[in-house]
Amino acid sequence: MNINEAAKAYFEREDVRQSAINDLAEIIAIPSVAGERDGIYPYGRVCAQALDKAAELATKYGFTVENHDYHCMSVLYGDSETEIGMVCHLDVVPAGDDWSVEPYALTVNENLLMGRGTHDDKGPFIQSLYTMRFFKESGIKLPYTIRLILGSDEEVGSSDLEYFVTVRKPPMFSFTPDSEFPVCIGEKGILTVEVEFPSLPEGVDALRGGTVSNAVPGKAFAIVKADKELENTESITVHKVEAGYRIEATGKAAHAAMPESGVNAINLLCEYLVGNGIVENSGIVPIISASTGEYLGKTLGINAENDDFGYLTCVGSVIKGDPGKTVQCYNIRYLPETPYQEIVSAIERAVAPCGGKVTVTSQSDGYFVSADDDKIKALTEACESVLGIECKPYTMGGGTYARWLPNTVAFGSAIESERHYLGDERGGPHQRDEYISEKEFFGGMEIYSRALSNLAGIL
Numbered sequence: 001m002n003i004n005e006a007a008k009a010y011f012e013r014e015d016v017r018q019s020a021i022n023d024l025a026e027i028i029a030i031p032s033v034a035g036e037r038d039g040i041y042p043y044g045r046v047c048a049q050a051l052d053k054a055a056e057l058a059t060k061y062g063f064t065v066e067n068h069d070y071h072c073m074s075v076l077y078g079d080s081e082t083e084i085g086m087v088c089h090l091d092v093v094p095a096g097d098d099w100s101v102e103p104y105a106l107t108v109n110e111n112l113l114m115g116r117g118t119h120d121d122k123g124p125f126i127q128s129l130y131t132m133r134f135f136k137e138s139g140i141k142l143p144y145t146i147r148l149i150l151g152s153d154e155e156v157g158s159s160d161l162e163y164f165v166t167v168r169k170p171p172m173f174s175f176t177p178d179s180e181f182p183v184c185i186g187e188k189g190i191l192t193v194e195v196e197f198p199s200l201p202e203g204v205d206a207l208r209g210g211t212v213s214n215a216v217p218g219k220a221f222a223i224v225k226a227d228k229e230l231e232n233t234e235s236i237t238v239h240k241v242e243a244g245y246r247i248e249a250t251g252k253a254a255h256a257a258m259p260e261s262g263v264n265a266i267n268l269l270c271e272y273l274v275g276n277g278i279v280e281n282s283g284i285v286p287i288i289s290a291s292t293g294e295y296l297g298k299t300l301g302i303n304a305e306n307d308d309f310g311y312l313t314c315v316g317s318v319i320k321g322d323p324g325k326t327v328q329c330y331n332i333r334y335l336p337e338t339p340y341q342e343i344v345s346a347i348e349r350a351v352a353p354c355g356g357k358v359t360v361t362s363q364s365d366g367y368f369v370s371a372d373d374d375k376i377k378a379l380t381e382a383c384e385s386v387l388g389i390e391c392k393p394y395t396m397g398g399g400t401y402a403r404w405l406p407n408t409v410a411f412g413s414a415i416e417s418e419r420h421y422l423g424d425e426r427g428g429p430h431q432r433d434e435y436i437s438e439k440e441f442f443g444g445m446e447i448y449s450r451a452l453s454n455l456a457g458i459l
């Protein structure tokens with residue numbers, strides 16, 4: 001029996017499958033949302049508990065564990081100096097309301113394993129651990145050490161990996177199971193800026209929109225004075241208030257990495273205010289209205305595209321306007337070939353005529369690897385042979401650990417055809433009723449085993 005057949009047989013064993021589900025249940029039960037430092041725990045006690053639980057499982061299966069001061073942890077198999085990394089995170093985003101099952105308890109619902117973190121990214125931790133178990137229990141020696149790195153701060157800032165590279169040398173190559181199959185060979189750079197304008201449109205007393213910097217705002221409102229009756233429209237609701245009117249716009253929220261499906265409420269609001277003669281289309285209104293009415297960055301003079309990534313995206317997200325000052329935030333996903341300073345300069349030129357000042361609030365570089373790289377081919381082959389479909393490497397606007405650790409790509413463990421059993425609003429990472437399907441869970445283990453065995457062949 002070759003390694004691939006052995007992996008397939010191992011992950012079909014009922015005892016192995018049940019044990020993996022039990023282990024997933026144990027780690028899901030810990031509500032490890034990253035928080036403030038608490039004594040020796042950099043992201044709070046509950047994140048440390050998740051690392052301790054992972055260490056307990058890894059030790060039980062005979063692996064060596066290194067705790068990097070509760071920033072992150074390594075689980076090791078092998079004793080070669082050369083290392084291949086698998087990088088997962090055990091922190092989760094808050095569950096939020098309106099789940100149909102208990103978020104912090106594993107529910108097995110036919111072929112779906114449900115609970116916060118099943119997909120992002122505790123399920124992939126179990127997949128990685130079981131991939132290591134397969135090699136160890138089958139007595140297969142690899143020409144490298146597998147280093148499974150488990151972080152605790154992926155959802156907030158990835159400072160866990162910044163710490164890791166100060167205490168350990170990064171593996172010669174790593175993949176992070178925190179996205180979709182097949183291989184993600186590139187992520188756009190991410191830049192968040194705030195533009196402060198020295199005014200609020202005349203006639204407006206307050207202007208607000210959006211809640212987070214990395215999403216197309218689904219809601220926005222303005223408090224205005226108006227001397228005529230104002231009508232509701234499909235997307236606008238008008239309320240009479242003491243100061244005049246409160247005008248609320250409802251668009252459609254969307255992640256800033258995929259703004260195509262969103263409708264920006266700030267733009268709807270601006271158009272209504274201008275269309276009803278409440279504000280003049282002058283001063284800062286045209287630039288705010290236009291820059292939130294598109295997502296290609298044309299208004300700010302930063303639009304760009306190439307064959308590998310498609311186009312740059314620019315989302316006008318949170319806006320906060322009070323008398324004498326309006327601050328508009330932009331979340332920009334840019335092509336890694338462009339230095340971000342060039343983008344900042346272009347925005348400065350575009351907003352200067354309105355007195356706008358630009359502040360960079362966060363920035364991280366993207367990455368790009370050629371699809372012809374041997375290691376990428378090794379991962380792609382694993383995916384194609386297990387899934388039985390063509391698996392062309394892709395690029396994306398989303399960000400993973402891959403941008404924080406050298407020589408790392410995102411790889412799995414979502415399978416597109418398994419992603420929509422609960423519709424578009426439920427079941428995904430960060431959504432209610434988050435799940436990983438059994439096909440994704442066990443199929444992913446087989447893909448990772450095969451990928452690591454392919455890598456052994458080319459090192």
Ligand SMILES: [Zn+2]
Binds near residue numbers: 089120121154178
């Ligand atoms: Zn994640």
